[in-house]
Amino acid sequence: MDTAPSGTFGLCPVGPDALQGIKRQQTNPARWHGANWNEFATELGGLGVEVLESMAARGAFATDAGGTAYGLPHGVVIASSAVHISALLRTAQAYHVPVTVRGGGLTTEGESVAFGGVLLDMTGMSRVVKIDAAALTVRTQAGIFWHSLAEELRRENLDYLSAPLNLTSTVGGSLNVGGIDVNSPRLGCSADQAIALQVVTPTGEIVECSDTANAELFQRAILGYGQFGVITEATLKVRPYTPIRMHYFYYSRLRTAVEDLQMLDRNDASDYSGILTIMDSAVNLLVAFDSVERESAFQAQWQSRLRGHGELGFALRAVVRYALRPWKLPEAWYLWQRKRELFPEFRRPEYVRDGVMHDRTVVFSRAVWKFWGNRQMVIPDIATSVEKFVEAVERGNAVCRKYFPHYTLYCVGIRLRADHRPHYEMSCIPPDAEGWAYGCEFEPMIGTAVYSRDHLQSFKNAIYDIGVDMGASYYRFGGMMKGYIRRVFGDALVDRQLALKRAADPAMILNRDVIF
Numbered sequence: 001m002d003t004a005p006s007g008t009f010g011l012c013p014v015g016p017d018a019l020q021g022i023k024r025q026q027t028n029p030a031r032w033h034g035a036n037w038n039e040f041a042t043e044l045g046g047l048g049v050e051v052l053e054s055m056a057a058r059g060a061f062a063t064d065a066g067g068t069a070y071g072l073p074h075g076v077v078i079a080s081s082a083v084h085i086s087a088l089l090r091t092a093q094a095y096h097v098p099v100t101v102r103g104g105g106l107t108t109e110g111e112s113v114a115f116g117g118v119l120l121d122m123t124g125m126s127r128v129v130k131i132d133a134a135a136l137t138v139r140t141q142a143g144i145f146w147h148s149l150a151e152e153l154r155r156e157n158l159d160y161l162s163a164p165l166n167l168t169s170t171v172g173g174s175l176n177v178g179g180i181d182v183n184s185p186r187l188g189c190s191a192d193q194a195i196a197l198q199v200v201t202p203t204g205e206i207v208e209c210s211d212t213a214n215a216e217l218f219q220r221a222i223l224g225y226g227q228f229g230v231i232t233e234a235t236l237k238v239r240p241y242t243p244i245r246m247h248y249f250y251y252s253r254l255r256t257a258v259e260d261l262q263m264l265d266r267n268d269a270s271d272y273s274g275i276l277t278i279m280d281s282a283v284n285l286l287v288a289f290d291s292v293e294r295e296s297a298f299q300a301q302w303q304s305r306l307r308g309h310g311e312l313g314f315a316l317r318a319v320v321r322y323a324l325r326p327w328k329l330p331e332a333w334y335l336w337q338r339k340r341e342l343f344p345e346f347r348r349p350e351y352v353r354d355g356v357m358h359d360r361t362v363v364f365s366r367a368v369w370k371f372w373g374n375r376q377m378v379i380p381d382i383a384t385s386v387e388k389f390v391e392a393v394e395r396g397n398a399v400c401r402k403y404f405p406h407y408t409l410y411c412v413g414i415r416l417r418a419d420h421r422p423h424y425e426m427s428c429i430p431p432d433a434e435g436w437a438y439g440c441e442f443e444p445m446i447g448t449a450v451y452s453r454d455h456l457q458s459f460k461n462a463i464y465d466i467g468v469d470m471g472a473s474y475y476r477f478g479g480m481m482k483g484y485i486r487r488v489f490g491d492a493l494v495d496r497q498l499a500l501k502r503a504a505d506p507a508m509i510l511n512r513d514v515i516f
Helices: 037-046 055-059 082-095 146-154 171-177 215-221 254-266 292-301 311-323 326-347 360-372 386-403 453-470 479-489 491-504
Strands: 075-078 099-102 118-121 128-132 137-141 158-160 194-200 206-210 230-240 244-251 272-278 282-289 381-385 407-415 436-444
Touching: 037 075, 037 082, 055 075, 082 099, 082 118, 082 194, 082 206, 082 230, 128 146, 137 146, 146 158, 146 171, 146 360, 171 230, 194 215, 206 215, 244 254, 244 311, 254 272, 254 282, 254 386, 254 407, 254 436, 272 326, 282 292, 282 326, 311 326, 326 360, 381 386, 381 453, 386 407, 386 436, 386 453, 453 479, 479 491
Parallel strands: 075 118, 099 118
Antiparallel strands: 128 137, 137 230, 158 230, 194 206, 194 230, 244 282, 272 282, 272 407, 381 436, 407 436
């Protein structure tokens, strides 16, 4: 392990445990205390880069969607161009000032929270540069929200391929971590849709990169957690817009639902698929289609093979199950209340007519934010190969049952690129996955309950331990789980990537304490 003197790089930023004597706990990173800040801010001003230092400006970024990590930057810079960001990063290198990049702020472990230094708000760069309907591509600035990009594309009768369910995330942020949607089992993650990127490196170079031009940087920028550059523009593949038809199948056993999900994916039987649960008592396999032809083929060949039930059939079985288990009636009441509140959101007449969903952009994003968002969001996850996924979900579900009375699971597949494009080695793609990877998010329904930080961290540790034990990976690296990085990837891989990071970012200023 690297233990360079503090006068150079300090102790290794990726230790086996975050706190000595307290196993696998991670606190917020130490605050950067502002050495040379005034000189730094003055020089930036001379370069035409405005630094906002008021408490109002800084306080707006005090936490992220997770609500468990809090910190304040010394100043905020609203991104306006690649040249603008280049000047910021060159100056930050010279003065050793940390720069934390933030898009929609939907991180849950404090990765987009600045503990001193500069907070770079990318939402200032939210313009669509060019839509090429003939080539089915779009060039867009990276700070745009997915829902805004979808609105621009819709005017040309086009749509994105794969984007996060919560469309208040930004394009650049998603490309950094993956971006998973219910059509990822067929089309891959958002990062797979990137054809080319404009990236500002940690030392301020503005570089255009792709699979064929500056490919090494491209591979580290995609799924690279913002360690090797700031994505400022992206060229993405798009497709013709289609409304979708949704089908819901209900299960009382996780294993059965996951097996059916994988069967559909393996046989390319649907255009969209995923699992959302209310605890493990009401497991919903959603299946959707872009065309009547695909839907008809599913109904003729695959629907009868599914072991789930329609809404009425599941409800009747649930009544019998809880009648025989009266001590579980509070759970039954919770399921009913949750269904009554949630299901209408997927069938709102503004967006769903005659069983056809005309704007999944709004429907899914609205439902996710309304029913899963809260003042605190804790969402540990596990990503595995196909073969390991059922076990990972069942083990994670048992952990959820232990720590919280109510929770939800979100399970989805990720179609891996057939050309095996190299990707960042420390990413969410499990090293042993072939064809598809599968991921599950484990999210407690916290509501108005109050849990200690230690309780939440212990829950996350228990999920992360499953991943380590099974040789899996994770969608969210960094933040409060940083102490797991070496346990997941091993010293050799981490040290190799750390050396690459130091070569690319000599002062270690860009998104530090996320991974490195």
